[in-house]
Amino acid sequence: MQQVLDFLRNRQQTSVDELCEFLRIPSISADSAYSDSMQSCAAWVRNSMEAAGLRATIYPTDGHPIVYGELLRDPSLPTVLIYGHYDVQPPDPLELWTTPAFEPTERDGRLYARGATDDKGQLFTHLKSIEAWTQTHGELPVNIKFLIEGEEECGGIHLDAFLEQHQEMLRADVAVVSDTSQYGDGIPAITCGLRGIVAAEVRLRGPDHDLHSGIYGGSIANPLNALTAMCGALIDSAGRIQIPGFYEDVIDLTDEERQGYSELPFSVEGFLADTGSADIFGEEGWSTLERRTARPTCDINGISGGYAGEGPKTIVPSRAMAKITCRLVPDMKPEKILDSLEEFLRSRCPAGIQFEFHRYHGCEAFVFDPTSEWLNAARRAVAAAFGQEPVLFREGGSIPVVLSFKQILGVDTLLLGWGRNSDNLHSPNEHIHLQDFHRGTLASACLWQELASVSLAD
Amino acid sequence: MQQVLDFLRNRQQTSVDELCEFLRIPSISADSAYSDSMQSCAAWVRNSMEAAGLRATIYPTDGHPIVYGELLRDPSLPTVLIYGHYDVQPPDPLELWTTPAFEPTERDGRLYARGATDDKGQLFTHLKSIEAWTQTHGELPVNIKFLIEGEEECGGIHLDAFLEQHQEMLRADVAVVSDTSQYGDGIPAITCGLRGIVAAEVRLRGPDHDLHSGIYGGSIANPLNALTAMCGALIDSAGRIQIPGFYEDVIDLTDEERQGYSELPFSVEGFLADTGSADIFGEEGWSTLERRTARPTCDINGISGGYAGEGPKTIVPSRAMAKITCRLVPDMKPEKILDSLEEFLRSRCPAGIQFEFHRYHGCEAFVFDPTSEWLNAARRAVAAAFGQEPVLFREGGSIPVVLSFKQILGVDTLLLGWGRNSDNLHSPNEHIHLQDFHRGTLASACLWQELASVSLAD
Numbered sequence: 001m002q003q004v005l006d007f008l009r010n011r012q013q014t015s016v017d018e019l020c021e022f023l024r025i026p027s028i029s030a031d032s033a034y035s036d037s038m039q040s041c042a043a044w045v046r047n048s049m050e051a052a053g054l055r056a057t058i059y060p061t062d063g064h065p066i067v068y069g070e071l072l073r074d075p076s077l078p079t080v081l082i083y084g085h086y087d088v089q090p091p092d093p094l095e096l097w098t099t100p101a102f103e104p105t106e107r108d109g110r111l112y113a114r115g116a117t118d119d120k121g122q123l124f125t126h127l128k129s130i131e132a133w134t135q136t137h138g139e140l141p142v143n144i145k146f147l148i149e150g151e152e153e154c155g156g157i158h159l160d161a162f163l164e165q166h167q168e169m170l171r172a173d174v175a176v177v178s179d180t181s182q183y184g185d186g187i188p189a190i191t192c193g194l195r196g197i198v199a200a201e202v203r204l205r206g207p208d209h210d211l212h213s214g215i216y217g218g219s220i221a222n223p224l225n226a227l228t229a230m231c232g233a234l235i236d237s238a239g240r241i242q243i244p245g246f247y248e249d250v251i252d253l254t255d256e257e258r259q260g261y262s263e264l265p266f267s268v269e270g271f272l273a274d275t276g277s278a279d280i281f282g283e284e285g286w287s288t289l290e291r292r293t294a295r296p297t298c299d300i301n302g303i304s305g306g307y308a309g310e311g312p313k314t315i316v317p318s319r320a321m322a323k324i325t326c327r328l329v330p331d332m333k334p335e336k337i338l339d340s341l342e343e344f345l346r347s348r349c350p351a352g353i354q355f356e357f358h359r360y361h362g363c364e365a366f367v368f369d370p371t372s373e374w375l376n377a378a379r380r381a382v383a384a385a386f387g388q389e390p391v392l393f394r395e396g397g398s399i400p401v402v403l404s405f406k407q408i409l410g411v412d413t414l415l416l417g418w419g420r421n422s423d424n425l426h427s428p429n430e431h432i433h434l435q436d437f438h439r440g441t442l443a444s445a446c447l448w449q450e451l452a453s454v455s456l457a458d
Numbered sequence: 459m460q461q462v463l464d465f466l467r468n469r470q471q472t473s474v475d476e477l478c479e480f481l482r483i484p485s486i487s488a489d490s491a492y493s494d495s496m497q498s499c500a501a502w503v504r505n506s507m508e509a510a511g512l513r514a515t516i517y518p519t520d521g522h523p524i525v526y527g528e529l530l531r532d533p534s535l536p537t538v539l540i541y542g543h544y545d546v547q548p549p550d551p552l553e554l555w556t557t558p559a560f561e562p563t564e565r566d567g568r569l570y571a572r573g574a575t576d577d578k579g580q581l582f583t584h585l586k587s588i589e590a591w592t593q594t595h596g597e598l599p600v601n602i603k604f605l606i607e608g609e610e611e612c613g614g615i616h617l618d619a620f621l622e623q624h625q626e627m628l629r630a631d632v633a634v635v636s637d638t639s640q641y642g643d644g645i646p647a648i649t650c651g652l653r654g655i656v657a658a659e660v661r662l663r664g665p666d667h668d669l670h671s672g673i674y675g676g677s678i679a680n681p682l683n684a685l686t687a688m689c690g691a692l693i694d695s696a697g698r699i700q701i702p703g704f705y706e707d708v709i710d711l712t713d714e715e716r717q718g719y720s721e722l723p724f725s726v727e728g729f730l731a732d733t734g735s736a737d738i739f740g741e742e743g744w745s746t747l748e749r750r751t752a753r754p755t756c757d758i759n760g761i762s763g764g765y766a767g768e769g770p771k772t773i774v775p776s777r778a779m780a781k782i783t784c785r786l787v788p789d790m791k792p793e794k795i796l797d798s799l800e801e802f803l804r805s806r807c808p809a810g811i812q813f814e815f816h817r818y819h820g821c822e823a824f825v826f827d828p829t830s831e832w833l834n835a836a837r838r839a840v841a842a843a844f845g846q847e848p849v850l851f852r853e854g855g856s857i858p859v860v861l862s863f864k865q866i867l868g869v870d871t872l873l874l875g876w877g878r879n880s881d882n883l884h885s886p887n888e889h890i891h892l893q894d895f896h897r898g899t900l901a902s903a904c905l906w907q908e909l910a911s912v913s914l915a916d
Binding site: 195197199201206207208209211212213214215216217218219220221222224225227228229230231232233234235237239271275276277278279280281282283288291292295296297298299300301302303304305306307308309311312313314315316317318320321322323325327348350351352353354360395396397398 | 653655657659664665666667669670671672673674675676677678679680682683685686687688689690691692693695697729733734735736737738739740741746749750753754755756757758759760761762763764765766767769770771772773774775776778779780781783785806808809810811812818853854855856
């Protein structure tokens with residue numbers, strides 16, 4: 001192991017130089033003017049995989065190509081599927097960049113460029129650590145499958161089809177993704193849970209045209225009165241969601257997990273400043289961090305109906321609409337929640353109102369078993385490289401690839417973020433701290449060794 | 459009396475010819491291209507008043523002129539203030555008129571023209587009945603004050619100022635307005651009540667920008683969740699409004715009034731066809747007619763917040779807004795209702811949400827004391843002319859002039875409608891049934907006699 005780490009420490013500048021090459025390619029997936037750059041970037045990634053010792057192939061799709069490389073040693077060893085994306089966000093607004101987005105520049109220990117942290121800089125740590133193993137040992141202690149796509153930033157739809165088509169090729173024991181962040185500056189984190197989601201829209205129709213509220217008010221159901229009565233009953237004043245069975249399948253945080261949450265640094269003032277909100281509010285009995293990440297929600301995302309212009313208008317409106325999403329936590333079932341939500345709303349629909357319930361796609365929450373050996377292996381690797389135990393933390397949102405891996409390949413994902421939330425992801429002056437890049441590379445190198453120790457018996 | 463009625467019966471064709479002259483003037487108040495016509499029409503009205511025996515004057519305003527005429531006989535007799543408006547709605551869409559809007563045409567016992575019923579044809583009945591009295595008796599049994607404005611159809615603001623400025627001149631014991639309709643074809647009506655109204659807007663602000671519902675959902679109050687919870691609590695499932703004290707000052711219908719309502723012809727099927735609604739709904743224990751006219755309401759007229767476009771959007775919105783109106787019945791107090799509504803909503807506002815409550819203008823309900831001698835006098839006059847007892851009926855909406863008369867002049871208004879709801883008011887092919895015009899004129903002639911008998915002692 002020491003040889004691998006020494007190799008990496010001795011070649012830090014080379015690694016940064018190579019990363020700069022990668023960052024110079026304007027692989028903007030959302031802009032068709034850059035499709036040649038996307039092709040060049042995919043080729044660069046393949047070459048880089050091959051330089052690291054992987055056998056690599058470019059797979060064309062109807063969108064941007066997927067690059068896949070593997071280094072298989074022994075079926076009895078754990079097989080790790082690594083994921084990253086070589087495409088980047090558009091760099092606009094260009095005038096806010098101190099130095100050009102595709103001319104990587106080092107300042108104050110940071111490397112500035114579009115993609116520096118999201119995700120070129122982070123995925124490159126794994127290529128470098130693999131290279132270090134192959135250069136020093138000729139092989140890795142695990143089987144490696146490395147999948148790098150080019151449509152993460154443009155809502156691409158071709159990855160899932162690729163996963164479906166290549167299930168056998170991609171079969172693995174555990175997945176690794178470095179596309180998240182540390183918990184705070186210098187506080188490494190393993191994201192061990194993501195909330196799921198269901199989304200729906202309720203549409204009500206009362207009279208077939210807006211009516212004079214003087215002549216008709218009080219004698220037929222008003223769709224807006226009905227809609228607010230339905231939606232307003234969803235949550236009580238203590239922040240508890242009233243949909244029957246909503247909490248039935250929720251796996252509460254363990255005392256140990258809550259203890260972990262309580263020890264995380266968190267500033268309410270900073271949180272309120274970020275959100276521009278005057279106060280916190282949520283389900284009684286849970287902290288803000290718990291509410292954001294480990295508790296289910298029910299939010300009305302949008303609403304419309306009647307007259308919303310200036311001044312009063314005395315009508316009984318014809319129509320009303322609300323969009324609702326629920327964030328789910330383990331082990332809530334999306335379809336069950338949608339069924340119960342629909343019934344909850346429908347049962348409150350008064351006579352004379354036509355009720356329509358439209359379901360958008362949903363997905364389950366993801367959580368990594370906190371007692372898993374894979375997770376413990378990752379903890380040890382991160383702790384060794386960062387000199388500090390990583391925080392085990394859940395995120396409130398969803399990461400689609402994690403769910404695709406779970407649903408299509410049946411594999412759980414270790415979310416290991418080396419960068420920081422303050423790295424200006426998706427904004428001008430995106431950067432990565434070189435310290436984070438280097439210790440991420442070391443953590444990655446340690447990770448293969450630690451994962452190799454996990455028994456495949458379970 | 460018989461002389462007066464005979465006079466009118468003998469001169470029906472003359473009256474119709476004169477009405478046609480009136481109807482030929484395109485007195486469209488909303489269109490400044492017709493301001494000359496407005497002046498001509500005011501002059502025509504003044505001349506017509508003088509022909510009827512009134513002393514008439516045109517009062518210029520900053521908008522269209524007001525015509526006022528009076529015939530004062532004896533201060534010990536009742537003084538009646540009559541109101542009408544000489545302006546009309548624009549005739550568009552012109553192509554839907556069978557004959558031109560300003561070329562009055564008789565077909566099937568109806569006179570077609572813009573303003574035929576609203577309000578030239580109806581107000582002209584009073585001019586003709588006054589003329590019949592002065593021509594046959596040289597005087598009327600009451601003092602007459604006749605006010606005809608030209609801004610009713612264009613939301614004019616000059617009438618109230620005129621009332622304020624001429625309170626002494628306009629002082630009266632009772633007012634008469636013929637700008638409503640019969641209850642049904644051939645069923646005469648006296649509109650003896652109007653609902654009042656209060657209007658408000660509630661505006662909520664949570665975070666100062668829309669937030670990602672995954673990252674923040676559940677940890678700060680969502681303005682749309684808050685708004686629907688507030689507004690959704692306004693009415694229970696039995697249609698009862700939950701604002702504290704809302705019904706406290708409501709004067710319920712008497713058993714006699716309810717009996718009267720129950721005897722009115724009303725078709726639920728027709729009502730549903732008119733509204734395009736699938737069913738009726740309202741406060742339990744009251745009929746549809748009662749709910750529409752004699753019960754207070756609370757309607758959300760419009761709502762907005764968050765994302766209302768296509769598909770889902772996973773945000774916690776920054777803002778939310780709802781417009782609310784309550785229709786009031788006697789003796790509800792607008793300010794008291796607004797105070798209670800505001801407190802009802804504000805008390806449900808969760809931590810972190812800024813609450814703003816904007817009040818629009820409101821007005822009290824109007825009801826004519828059903829035991830009033832004025833009302834009984836009007837009933838007798840209508841019954842005599844129509845050969846049928848009039849229905850005493852309340853309207854669900856408001857008529858601003860009635861409230862202005864009440865508030866500025868302290869006088870109650872008898873709303874006597876000769877026309878029909880099916881006369882195409884505000885639509886192409888507006889008309890008046892000549893039978894209605896003639897019996898309206900007779901009823902008006904009888905009215906002065908009947909009102910003369912009311913003792914001023916009370």
